[in-house]
Amino acid sequence: MKKIVLSIMLCSVLLATPAMATQGLAFIHGTGNQTDAYSDYWTGSFVNSVRQGLNDPNKYTVINCDFDQFMWDSQAAGCLANQLTSFITNQNITELVLLTHSNGGNIVRWVLSNPTYDSRYPNIISKVSKVIAIAPSSLGTPLADAVNQGSVFETSLGWLLGYGSDAVSQQQVSWMNYYNQNWLHGTSGRPSLPVIFKTIVGSDVESAFWDGDSYCAGYQYQVALETTQNWLDSCSDGFLNCSSQTGAGTQWFIDKQRTRDSEPLSHQQSRRDCFNLDLIIKNDI
Amino acid sequence: MKLSTITKTILTTASLLCVNQFSAAALIPTHDSLVTVPVVSHQVERTSVHFSQPIAASQQLSSAIDSYTGISDExxxxxxxxxxxxxxxxxxxxxxxxxxxxxxxxxxxxxxxxxxxxxxxxxxxxxxxxxxxxxxxxxxxxxxxxxxxxxxxxxxxxxxxxxxxxxxxxxxxxxxxxxxxxxxxxEKGSAYQQVLFSERQSYLAGQTITVRAAINYRERPLKNTKHMAFIKSPTGISQAIDYQTEQGKIRLAIPNDLPATKPGQLYELHISSQGRDGSSSIKRNGKVAFAVAQPTARMTGNVTANNQSAQIGLEVASEGRYEVSGIVFGYNKNKVLMPIMLSASAHYLQAGIQQVTLNFDPEILKSSSLIGPYQLRSLKLTDQSRMAVLHRNHVKQSNAITQLNK
Incomplete structure (x- = not known):
């Protein structure tokens, strides 16, 4: 009799449970040609903390593409589509969360805004449940313009993350205005994106040498980004104005609203496990 | 509400051409302007792809198609x-x-x-x-x-x-x-700002660019400000240009000899401005990026539609992949037109007169609270293989409407 009751209960539970979605998470880096974004762009401590928010923390992928190219390039969006399609297929993903940083948000917006450009795009879009865009360069940055000043190009030496590339040209303010108005969705007055695209905004750079928080993700970056703030608004993360970061999709939060001790996130810190950013994202997934 | 088959073409894109040929916002190639250019060397998708997505009725779609305002304090x-x-x-x-x-x-x-x-x-x-x-x-x-x-x-x-x-x-x-x-x-935070305004950033080869330029002190334009302009190509080459300046307007015909770009790359119109305010000399630099499309295809103006799709007539001069897109509008209970759905279809096409399909998603229409008669607006044609916007009708140009149901 006990066995029968147990069987009935088990059957009831199984019948009452809808088909479980298979959640997946993709980390999508910003400008640069990455071959090991796990180590070089995000760091393992950030990735491994955020992915704990998944039902199965192993269902994640870290994208490695050449985002020095224009967003539509086969080595940029094409590469992203390849890697996402493989991930979706191999892991049977039905609900995909895309976590982007910086220009990675633009590459994803390209895919979401131009579904007919590539026959792989519609399937990817149909699986995406949301995009969490950390500090996306949706409206470009005046720094990209400053890099390209002059009557002829300064072909460059020693540009560490590929700045000076097509991706940097693309992120010039008036260039992004053109792309937003003609090729991308999600900005003011343009059709909305087909999925949620919510942004995390970095609003300041702190580089006080006596403040331990200035050392998260590297003190030297904070000093440099504080200098680059001279080209930016009073609200910026050292690389992007807040207005650019909120230029597409919907604002999720501005760093200080949720980070530990209301610490701001510089552009360098917003891809690292600084001030509980990793935990905030983990809990949202 | 079901859509009934449309029996005739209403106010086509061809008629729009007549109405707006002098509009600064016109991006409408003519039959005579079409060009035949080689097939692109990079890999291009060959499969036809259709996609529709709902648009929130509350969404405000901009009336400024393609304008740009640049502000410089440096x-x-x-x-x-x-x-x-x-x-x-x-x-x-x-x-x-x-x-x-x-x-x-x-x-x-x-x-x-x-x-x-x-x-x-x-x-x-x-x-x-x-x-x-x-x-x-x-x-x-x-x-x-x-x-x-x-x-x-x-x-x-x-x-x-x-x-x-x-x-x-x-x-x-x-x-x-x-x-x-x-x-x-x-000069971060300076009250002296160069302000550049361009109504558009998308052009067809041979069109004219007009940019308004000024140095303002707060809201007040400085008198007798001088502007100098040149074009910089994506390869970094600067090109002197012939242009006219009149009352802060810089006007130039797009030169025919601009260096070729990679698909999607933009040219830049650089403007150096110099003005005086009392004894102070103020210098500012700014730029406006712009695209110059070769008119490789155009919409002929023949549009028919039923409850599943629209048939759009195209004249294709150059083989490539082309996307047609449009926004379907319906009425709310106050009889105000609101957007329902954005639909896009892309096809790889050979040169010649073509009739391409723009698929709608009836499920999106069904689930919308908006009712017919539906209208198809904001028709747009792009050359995806060359990353060029070829033909576009403004969302608020009421004559760019194809009614799907009466």
Whole structure:
């Protein structure tokens, strides 16, 4: 009799449970040609903390593409589509969360805004449940313009993350205005994106040498980004104005609203496990 | 509500051409303007792809198609190492301006190892007197490079006590005399701003660009401001151009001999402005990026639609992949037109007269609270293989409507 009751209960539970979605998470880096974004762009401590928010923390992928190219390039969006399609297929993903940083948000917006450009795009879009865009360069940055000043190009030496590339040209303010108005969705007055695209905004750079928080993700970056703030608004993360970061999709939060001790996130810190950013994202997934 | 089959073409894109041929916002190629260009060498999708997505009825779609406003509180000049050793004049009109000094590496000319200017070697003069402690901030090449943004550059911030006016900046260390440097003066927060306004950033070859330019002090334009313009191509080549300036409007026909670009790359119209306000000289630099599309195809104006799709007539002059898209509108209970759905379909097409399908998603229509008669607006044609916007109708141009149901 006990066995029968147990069987009935088990059957009831199984019948009452809808088909479980298979959640997946993709980390999508910003400008640069990455071959090991796990180590070089995000760091393992950030990735491994955020992915704990998944039902199965192993269902994640870290994208490695050449985002020095224009967003539509086969080595940029094409590469992203390849890697996402493989991930979706191999892991049977039905609900995909895309976590982007910086220009990675633009590459994803390209895919979401131009579904007919590539026959792989519609399937990817149909699986995406949301995009969490950390500090996306949706409206470009005046720094990209400053890099390209002059009557002829300064072909460059020693540009560490590929700045000076097509991706940097693309992120010039008036260039992004053109792309937003003609090729991308999600900005003011343009059709909305087909999925949620919510942004995390970095609003300041702190580089006080006596403040331990200035050392998260590297003190030297904070000093440099504080200098680059001279080209930016009073609200910026050292690389992007807040207005650019909120230029597409919907604002999720501005760093200080949720980070530990209301610490701001510089552009360098917003891809690292600084001030509980990793935990905030983990809990949202 | 079900859509009924449309029986005739209403107010087609061809009629729009007649109405708007003089509109600054027109992006409508004519039969005679079409060009045949080679098939692109990069890989292009060949499968036809259709996609529809709902648009929230509450969404405000912009009436400004493609306009751009650029605001600049900075300027840059190019000088030689010799000039820097002799001292260069800088006009500064805002306290605590930042000066960036970047060694230029042009093609075929490698930078010497000692190209970077150490901020310690910089002196600032005013009225021929050296200013002690002239800089409140000095940023070395190594520090700027850490930000991964500016190569070969250093920067200094002028101390508040130095004030504003005409300065001379001098480098004490001997520089290679013919080495080129870019000097960028950034006056963050300055009330003097160059404002550039362009109604569009998308053009067809042969069209005319008009940009309004001014230096404003707060909201007041400075009188007798002079503007100089040139075009910079994506390859970095600058090109002198013929242009007319009249009352702050810079007008130029797009030159036929612009260097070719990679698909999707933009040209830039650079504008240097110089004005006076009393005894102050104000310089500003800004630019407007723009695309020049070769008219490889056009919409013929023949549009028919039923409850599943629209048939759009195209005249294709160059083989490639083309997307047609449009927004379906319906009425709310107050009889106001609201957007329901954005639909797009792309096809790989050979040259010739084509009839392509733009698929709708009836499920989106069914789930919408908006009712018919539905209208198809904002028709747009793009050449995906060449990343070119070819033909576009404005969302609020009521004559760009195809009614799907009466």
């Amino acid at each position: 300027y840059w000049i190019e000088v030689s190492g010799k000039q820097l050793n002799q001292g260069i004049d800088l006009d500064v009109n805002h306290p605590q301006a930042l000066i960036r000094l970047s060694a230029k590496q042009t093609k075929g000319a490698w930078l010497p190892d000692d190209h970077a200017i150490d901020p310690q070697d910089l002196s600032l003069f005013k009225n021929q007197r050296s200013i002690a402690n002239a800089f409140s901030q000095k940023v070395t090449r190594e520090q700027l490079a850490t930000a991964s943004i500016f190569p070969n550059s250093s920067a200094v911030k002028i101390a508040k006590k130095a004030g504003v006016g005409k300065f001379k900046l001098k480098v004490s260390k001997t520089l290679k005399s013919n080495q080129r440097y870019l000097i960028n003066v950034k």
